[in-house]
Amino acid sequence: MMAECALTGLLQETLQVFTRTFPGYEPSAVVAAPGRVNLIGEHTDYNQGFVLPMALPLVTVVLGCQSTDGIISLLTTAKEADEPKHLEFPVPTESNPLSPGLPRWANYVKGVIQYYRAGPLPGFKAVMASNVPIGGGLSSSASVEVAMYTFLQQICPDDGNLLEKALACQKAEHTFAGMPCGIMDQFISVMGKKDHALLIDCRSLEVTPVPLTDPSLVVLITNSNVRHTLTGSEYPTRRKQCMEAAKVLKKESLRDASMMDLKAAEAHLDPEVYCRARHVISEIKRTTDAAKALSCRDYQEFGKLMVQSHNSLRDDYEVSCPELDELVTAAMDGEGVYGSRMTGGGFGGCTVTLVDAAAVEKTIQRIKDKYSGTATFYITKPSKGAHVLKL
Numbered sequence: 001m002m003a004e005c006a007l008t009g010l011l012q013e014t015l016q017v018f019t020r021t022f023p024g025y026e027p028s029a030v031v032a033a034p035g036r037v038n039l040i041g042e043h044t045d046y047n048q049g050f051v052l053p054m055a056l057p058l059v060t061v062v063l064g065c066q067s068t069d070g071i072i073s074l075l076t077t078a079k080e081a082d083e084p085k086h087l088e089f090p091v092p093t094e095s096n097p098l099s100p101g102l103p104r105w106a107n108y109v110k111g112v113i114q115y116y117r118a119g120p121l122p123g124f125k126a127v128m129a130s131n132v133p134i135g136g137g138l139s140s141s142a143s144v145e146v147a148m149y150t151f152l153q154q155i156c157p158d159d160g161n162l163l164e165k166a167l168a169c170q171k172a173e174h175t176f177a178g179m180p181c182g183i184m185d186q187f188i189s190v191m192g193k194k195d196h197a198l199l200i201d202c203r204s205l206e207v208t209p210v211p212l213t214d215p216s217l218v219v220l221i222t223n224s225n226v227r228h229t230l231t232g233s234e235y236p237t238r239r240k241q242c243m244e245a246a247k248v249l250k251k252e253s254l255r256d257a258s259m260m261d262l263k264a265a266e267a268h269l270d271p272e273v274y275c276r277a278r279h280v281i282s283e284i285k286r287t288t289d290a291a292k293a294l295s296c297r298d299y300q301e302f303g304k305l306m307v308q309s310h311n312s313l314r315d316d317y318e319v320s321c322p323e324l325d326e327l328v329t330a331a332m333d334g335e336g337v338y339g340s341r342m343t344g345g346g347f348g349g350c351t352v353t354l355v356d357a358a359a360v361e362k363t364i365q366r367i368k369d370k371y372s373g374t375a376t377f378y379i380t381k382p383s384k385g386a387h388v389l390k391l
């Protein structure tokens with residue numbers, strides 16, 4: 001099935017649910033924040049390396065208004081939220097802060113409310129809807145966090161500092177969702193730029209926009225529709241292994257390490273930790289090389305680096321899974337495909353494929369024919385970061 005951005009549908013849905021749930025109230029603001037696809041630079045952000053994501057036309061929308069009762073009343077339309085979908089709690093205060101708990105979907109939102117950078121917040125009524133697939137490796141959680149932050153900016157403006165906004169959302173994810181993520185997802189959801197991928201230096205947080213407007217090129221996302229539950233402990237473990245490697249190499253982070261440094265220290269490193277570091281060091285280099293290739297429209301080179309990235313994630317970092325490997329193999333097994341790789345944290349979710357526009361239909365058909373599961377496809381374009389919509 002071809003899924004496309006259906007922003008109008010999302011808006012209608014949130015408006016209808018709002019009117020039904022909160023009779024007598026008029027929405028005063030509606031905002032959207034995108035998910036992202038990472039073209040290359042995986043598991044490098046928390047090693048102070050480079051990433052090359054683009055914001056997607058898939059978004060989370062929050063629509064609502066202030067209230068005077070000191071209560072936050074929030075509803076999600078997420079079809080997968082089998083936990084209660086409507087939640088009410090008092091506006092947090094210093095003596096009565098929010099804490100994570102159940103329902104799980106609300107933790108992202110509660111974290112953002114807790115770490116919002118202005119206040120005191122008023123009560124509010126809001127409905128949240130998203131077309132970013134949940135747990136698909138396209139940053140559904142960052143889009144929820146950034147959408148909620150953007151909504152709060154409408155009812156209680158902060159100083160508008162975008163970097164602090166991304167950092168507050170990352171803190172919410174760390175503390176309330178228990179996921180020690182890097183900065184990539186929240187950063188791109190805030191800063192995304194239409195028609196551009198962003199090369200982000202996760203140490204200096206400097207951004208280099210790379211144009212991606214060639215009509216002969218398509219960024220195809222394929223959702224494997226598998227979600228492995230391993231991720232909970234695997235991600236923090238990888239992060240620790242990287243820190244361990246950096247420590248043995250006497251570097252502040254793996255960003256500062258070269259392949260020569262790594263080889264020289266091989267005897268002092270646990271073999272698994274060695275492989276993890278090899279992925280990160282090589283991936284940081286691949287990412288800057290890929291950004292250069294994309295700027296010169298050298299798609300062959302870019303695609304080659306994508307495949308190397310996938311193989312390194314599969315073999316050295318061990319965050320792929322058979323379904324993602326199958327999708328990459330199927331994508332690459334035909335004409336007009338430059339490169340393909342898993343994207344996001346791994347263990348399921350999506351692949352990203354760079355393909356000639358003329359070959360995209362055939363590529364989709366081939367993947368459908370060869371994949372043992374049922375895949376979902378998204379043909380995407382680099383889109384803008386979080387923004388306010390017209391009511």
Ligand code: GLA
Pocket residue numbers: 041042043044045046181182183184185344345346
């Ligand atoms: C998740 C995290 C990001 C990043 C990727 C892997 O999406 O949220 O910070 O580490 O995994 O590249």
